[in-house]
Amino acid sequence: MEYTIKTLLTREEVEGRIKELAKEIEKDYQGKDLLVVGLLKGSVVFMTDLIKEIDLPLEIDFMSASSYSGTESTGIINISKDLDIDVKDREVLIVEDIIDTGLTLSHVRKMLEERGTKSLKICTLLDKPSRRTVEIKGDYTGFEIPDEFVVGYGLDYDQQHRNLPYIGIVVKK
Numbered sequence: 520m521e522y523t524i525k526t527l528l529t530r531e532e533v534e535g536r537i538k539e540l541a542k543e544i545e546k547d548y549q550g551k552d553l554l555v556v557g558l559l560k561g562s563v564v565f566m567t568d569l570i571k572e573i574d575l576p577l578e579i580d581f582m583s584a585s586s587y588s589g590t591e592s593t594g595i596i597n598i599s600k601d602l603d604i605d606v607k608d609r610e611v612l613i614v615e616d617i618i619d620t621g622l623t624l625s626h627v628r629k630m631l632e633e634r635g636t637k638s639l640k641i642c643t644l645l646d647k648p649s650r651r652t653v654e655i656k657g658d659y660t661g662f663e664i665p666d667e668f669v670v671g672y673g674l675d676y677d678q679q680h681r682n683l684p685y686i687g688i689v690v691k692k
């Protein structure tokens with residue numbers, strides 16, 4: 520498919536919003552033992568920018584999970600890389616690139632809660648609320664966007680464009 524990429528959110532807009540999110544997180548996690556969990560690979564660019572702006576002691580870890588939506592909104596989750604750190608009794612903040620149907624995150628959230636987290640919140644750069652099939656919401660959301668396929672800032676199209684320093688919509692030629 521031939522396509523072009525049309526800017527949806529500029530680098531300045533994204534960077535500015537990430538600083539705001541970081542300050543909110545910093546306020547909420549004062550005195551807490553924060554563990555930031557990134558979902559690979561999409562969250563990497565966002566997460567590295569975000570944690571640099573959080574002036575608190577924190578640990579980071581990564582997990583790679585994908586969901587296969589079955590016939591119903593239940594689906595199945597496949598964990599190809601699990602966390603190294605035990606989340607039991609930890610204050611966990613999951614960092615995600617985008618919430619679309621919500622399936623991936625709802626599975627990850629349930630799994631981590633079952634491991635006995637002390638608290639569990641979600642920080643997502645992007646949210647497509649119109650596509651949701653399961654009830655889930657970011658505690659910290661960068662931008663709500665329309666139902667378009669976007670790339671950049673960690674998000675890929677066929678593994679490409681993760682390094683774009685802005686968010687763009689993939690437009691068919």
Ligand code: 5GP
Pocket residue numbers: 561586615616617618619620621622623624667668669670674675676
């Ligand atoms: P969900 O389980 O919420 O339906 O899907 C979440 C995952 O699907 C995201 O973490 C992301 O990897 C992928 N995804 C959903 N929408 C988009 C999009 O617009 N662009 C890209 N590049 N990936 C998306």
Ligand code: MG
Pocket residue numbers: 558559560561562615616617
């Ligand atoms: Mg993702």
Ligand code: MG
Pocket residue numbers: 561675
């Ligand atoms: Mg992808």
